Every structure is written in structure tokens, then in C-alpha cells.
Amino acid sequence: MIYLDYAATTPLDPEVKAGMERVWEIFGNPSSIHAAGREARHWLEEGRERIAKALGCRPRELILTAGGTESDALAILGVALSKGRGHIVSTQIEHSAVLTALKNLERLGFESTLLQPDAAGLIYPEQVAEALRPDTILVSVIAVNNEIGTVYPVKAIAELCSSKGVLFHTDAVQAFGTVPSRVEDLGADLISTAAHKFYGPKGVGALYIRKGIELFPLMPGKQEQGYRGGTENLPAVYGMGLAAEKATMVLPQEPQKLLSLRVRLETQLLALPEVELNGHPTLRSPKHVNVTARGADGEGLLLNLDMMGVSASSGSACASGSLEPSHVLTAIGRSKAEAKASVRFSIGRFTTQAEVDAAAQAFAEAVKRSRLAV
Structure with a gap:
């Protein structure tokens, strides 16, 4: 199998897995005051400290969650419900976790403005500035789009929001481990991350x-400074700490390897007739290649790729099984038919040149077959 769906989830890094094995047998509850509880608390806080160091923040500024979706929900709903009322600015190309949270808030009387991206998927600070209102309580803009890989100017947007006294949140789930994503790089007041996007559990x-x-x-509850009740998942937290630490360590080198493979893959894909790139040509994550094959049957594309041993996707894994076209692709101007005829390839730490070349050949054949089926 050629796995090119790293944007959906990454394999558990062997070094992280080996490190997690050290804490599997530590069964105490980290909230208990006896010896077994204190031992569990020690390893839990070590994991938190590793995550905090990788992000460039204080350990007390981190709330441990069950993943990116919960982190997004806590940020957006948490801010809104603490304020009681107000206006929120976000974008049409956010992850479904953010968009669903905003829809739920609208049912409670909050208002939101979703900014329209340009054809490359970009959102500009000027758009945010124009959307701000006296009652705006929060701005939320994704750092790296999970479907098309476009990288957003979140630092500039964060500075704008700070100057206006408005809180700024960024979903950095696709960013951390791939592009610089420390607190100082992003400048946000709230930052969401998830371990399984950077080779953690x-x-x-x-x-x-x-x-x-x-x-x-x-x-x-009592745990996580009262923000997130429930006994913490010690092995997972410790594994996230190890994965975050390694992601930081390899960040100076790994993106260059990914970029080389990305360029190699997209060059072959875009050489095919009526295959077009989605996302910004240069301001894009080094691991994302999203293309539209005009005139192809989208479901047939993925099924044929799968039969030829290539794992890719039609967009966000959180929308898997949906009959609707990608909201990200329609937001940047793709028709519903074009959006359905699109494939996201995402490469990662264990991808090889041979796999990239084989995937490109398989895609060419899949396009040919799926066009015949239309």
C-alpha cells in the first residue's frame, strides 16, 4: 500500500511508540494523592511540559483535550459562552469543527461573518479588518488549510486583532510539525493542536x-484547571509530548524533504490533460497536493486509486461518507462536479520517491478509467 493521506492522520512514529511503552503500566489516577497517583501525575506533567516546550508556552497555558475538534470547540464555544453574546469572524474554508461550533452558537443568538477566500484559498488581514464590529469578541482563522494546504497570514491577523482588543484563535492542527507553529510564530491567543497529525497517538x-x-x-470537572473534567489519558499525553518534541527537532530538515516530494508529485499530476491544482501555488504546506481532474467521476477516482494500492482522499477525513462536495473547493470557485472530481494527496515522513512516482502513474490510469465511466 502507498499511503498518501498524511493530512487525515499520520502513522505512529516508532520512537514515539517505544517511548509510550514506558508508561503503559502506570495505572494510577493522576489526581490521586497516593504513591501510584503521584507517579502518574509525574509522567503526565512531563508529557505536558514537552508539548509546552515544543509550542513555546508555559505548561499551565495548555489544556489537554481529546484532539483537534475538542480543542477548536473549547476555544470558540468557550470564548463565546464566557462573553454571553457577540459577533465572531471566521472563514468559509475552516475545518468542520469550527464551522459547526459557529452554527451552534448562531442558534444561541450569536452572529458570525464567514470571509470569502480568493481562488487560491487565501484570506487577507484587510478582509478581517473590514469584518470587525464593535461587538466582535473573537476571530478564528485556520493556520494551514486541511484540504488544499494554503498557508494563512495568521501572525498578521493576530497583530491586527490584538490592536483592536479582539481575541484571536487559530486551528493549527495541520500546521504544527509542518510549518513553524510556535506561539511566537502564530501570535494567537488560542491555538489548537492534535497529536495524530504529527506522528503521535x-x-x-x-x-x-x-x-x-x-x-x-x-x-x-476538577482536572485541567476546571476546563476539561475527566481522568487524563496518560499514555496518549506522554506520546503527544514525545511526538511534539521530535516534530520540533526535525522541523529544520523535514519540510524540505516533503517539499521536494510534493513538487515531484504535482509536476507529474499537472502534466496530465485537464488536471488542475487547488490551493496557492507557493504559499502552501509542503505536504499537500490537491488536484481536480475535469470530467472525471470523483468516486471512481478514489476507488480506482484504492484498487491500485494508493490511499488518498477527496478532502477532509471528517467529511468522509458525505455526498456533498467539499465546502473548501466550492468556496474557492470550483463547481460541485469539479469539487467531486478532486483528490487530495498528502505526503509525510515515511513517503519515498518511488511511492510518489507510482502514485502519479496510478492517478493517470485512475483518471482515464473514471472519465470513461462518466
Whole structure:
């Protein structure tokens, strides 16, 4: 199998897996005061400290969650419910976790403005500035789009929001481990991350909350400073810490390897007749290649690729099974038919040149077959 769906989830890094094995047998509850509990608390806080160091923040500024979706929800719903009312600015190309949270808030009387991206998927600080209102309480703009890989000017947007006294959140789930994503790089007040996007375990994430910001807790309890009740998943948290540490260590070199493979793949894909790139040509994550094959049957494309041993996707894994076209692709101007005839390839740490070349050949054959089926 050629796995080119790293944007959906990454394999667990062997070094992270080996490190997690050290804490599998530590069964104490980290909230208990006896020896077994204190031992569990020690390893839990070590994991938190590793994550915090990788993000460039204080350990107390991190709330451990079950993943990116919960981190996004806690940031957006937490801010809104703590304020009671107000206006939120976001974009049409956010992850479904953000868009669903905004829809739920609208049912409670909040208002939101979703900014329209350009054809390359970009959102500009000037758009945010124009959308701000006196009652705006939060701006949320994704750092790297999960479907097309476009990279957003979140630092500039964060500075704009700070100058206006408005909180800024960024979903950095696709960014961390691929592009510089420390607090100082992003400048945001709230930052969402998820371990399984950077070779850590599934089911664990974190929300950075700048010191002094108060949120309404969605899952009340004693743990996580009262923001997230429930006994923490010690092996997963420790694994996330190890994965974050390694992601930071390899960041100076790994993106260059990914970029080389991305260029190699997209050059072959775009050489095919009526195959077009989605996303910005240069301001794009080094691991994302999203293309539209005009005139092809989208479902047939993926099925044929799968039969030829290539794992790719039609967009966000969180929309898997949906009959609707990608909201990201329609937002940047693709028709519903074009959006359905699009494939996202995403490369990663264990991808090889041979796999990229074989995937490109398989895609050429899949396009040919799926066009005949239309």
C-alpha cells in the first residue's frame, strides 16, 4: 500500500511508540494523592511540559483535550459562552469543527461573518479588518488549510486583532510539525493542536490559552484547571509530548524533504490533460497536493486509486461518507462536479520517491478509467 493521506492522520512514529511503552503500566489516577497517583501525575506533567516546550508556552497555558475538534470547540464555544453574546469572524474554508461550533452558537443568538477566500484559498488581514464590529469578541482563522494546504497570514491577523482588543484563535492542527507553529510564530491567543497529525497517538490534543484568558468550560470537572473534567489519558499525553518534541527537532530538515516530494508529485499530476491544482501555488504546506481532474467521476477516482494500492482522499477525513462536495473547493470557485472530481494527496515522513512516482502513474490510469465511466 502507498499511503498518501498524511493530512487525515499520520502513522505512529516508532520512537514515539517505544517511548509510550514506558508508561503503559502506570495505572494510577493522576489526581490521586497516593504513591501510584503521584507517579502518574509525574509522567503526565512531563508529557505536558514537552508539548509546552515544543509550542513555546508555559505548561499551565495548555489544556489537554481529546484532539483537534475538542480543542477548536473549547476555544470558540468557550470564548463565546464566557462573553454571553457577540459577533465572531471566521472563514468559509475552516475545518468542520469550527464551522459547526459557529452554527451552534448562531442558534444561541450569536452572529458570525464567514470571509470569502480568493481562488487560491487565501484570506487577507484587510478582509478581517473590514469584518470587525464593535461587538466582535473573537476571530478564528485556520493556520494551514486541511484540504488544499494554503498557508494563512495568521501572525498578521493576530497583530491586527490584538490592536483592536479582539481575541484571536487559530486551528493549527495541520500546521504544527509542518510549518513553524510556535506561539511566537502564530501570535494567537488560542491555538489548537492534535497529536495524530504529527506522528503521535490518536485521541489526544491540546489547546493553548494565553495567560489571563477565561473560557466557559464545556466539560466541567476538577482536572485541567476546571476546563476539561475527566481522568487524563496518560499514555496518549506522554506520546503527544514525545511526538511534539521530535516534530520540533526535525522541523529544520523535514519540510524540505516533503517539499521536494510534493513538487515531484504535482509536476507529474499537472502534466496530465485537464488536471488542475487547488490551493496557492507557493504559499502552501509542503505536504499537500490537491488536484481536480475535469470530467472525471470523483468516486471512481478514489476507488480506482484504492484498487491500485494508493490511499488518498477527496478532502477532509471528517467529511468522509458525505455526498456533498467539499465546502473548501466550492468556496474557492470550483463547481460541485469539479469539487467531486478532486483528490487530495498528502505526503509525510515515511513517503519515498518511488511511492510518489507510482502514485502519479496510478492517478493517470485512475483518471482515464473514471472519465470513461462518466
